[in-house]
Amino acid sequence: MLPPLALPLLLAGYLLGSIPSGYLAGRWLKGIDIRREGSGSTGATNVLRVVGKAPALAVLLVDVFKGTAAVLLARTLLDPSQTGTDGWVVAAGLAALAGHIWPVWLGWRGGKAVATALGMLLGLSWPxxxxxxGVFLTVLTASRIVSLSSVAAxxxxPLLMLAWFRQQGMDLRWPYLLLALVTSVLVIWRHRSNLARLLAGSEPRLGEARTGE
Structure with a gap:
């Protein structure tokens, strides 16, 4: 049975995810449309290159918060004893990802969902x-390439999600594994142009100018 709040929570998740923090940082602080600068992404990495460090940190924190808030809102308002609650909580998190990638306010052109995905995961399973x-930071330290670090994470x-359930001796919660797989595919797909540049050896490292997130 469909929980009464399921559809409103999906909408709320999408709207939270679609808050255009990177676009607003560019517009408010430099009077630019960040989608026309650098990589064209509205994510924190492009904000770092185009606007600056402090705005990029603010955008990063807001984008992480969007994913966490969507999950925690659903988890708080849905009845945990009702069958299918896990699936709806996961769906609210995925709705936030969709909102970040395809924001209605920006003509469906947003960021690459890495920070929002991290926030969603912190809300669902913080370990x-x-x-x-940790994977992201390890690869970033070694390579100084944000896109490579994002794809590695x-x-x-999915492997980390499986390992977590195994370590805790818990039965696998299939909505969580599905979320891990869908999130992984979305993030990799959003970085397809970065992957092409990585293969060509032209992807910039952190601190260098121009494209890629």
Whole structure:
């Protein structure tokens, strides 16, 4: 049975995810449309390159918050004893990802969902979220390439989710595994142009100018 709040929570998740923090930072602080600058993404990495460090940190924190808030809102308002609640909580998180990638306010052209995905994971299973962050930071330290670090964390996500359930001795919650797989595919797909540049050896490192997130 469809919970009464299910559809409103999906809408709320999407609207939270679609808050255009990167676009607003560019517009408010420099009077630019960040989608026409750098990589064209509205994410924190492009804000870092185009607008500056402090705005990029603010955008990063807002984007993480969007994913966490969507999950926690659904988890708080839905009845945990009702069958299918896990699935609706996961769906609210995925709705936030969709909102970030395809925001209605910006003509469906947003960011690459890495920070929002991290926030969503922290809300659902914080150890898995922190493990993904650890993968990201490890690869970033070694390579100084944000896109490579993002893709590495995305590839690791389903494995980390499985490992978490195994370590805790819990039965696998299939909505969580499905979320991990869908999130991984979305993040990798959003980085397809970065992957092409990585293969060509032209993807910039952190601190260098121009494209890629």
């Amino acid at each position: 898995v979220g922190l493990a993904c962050l 995305a590839v690791a996500l």
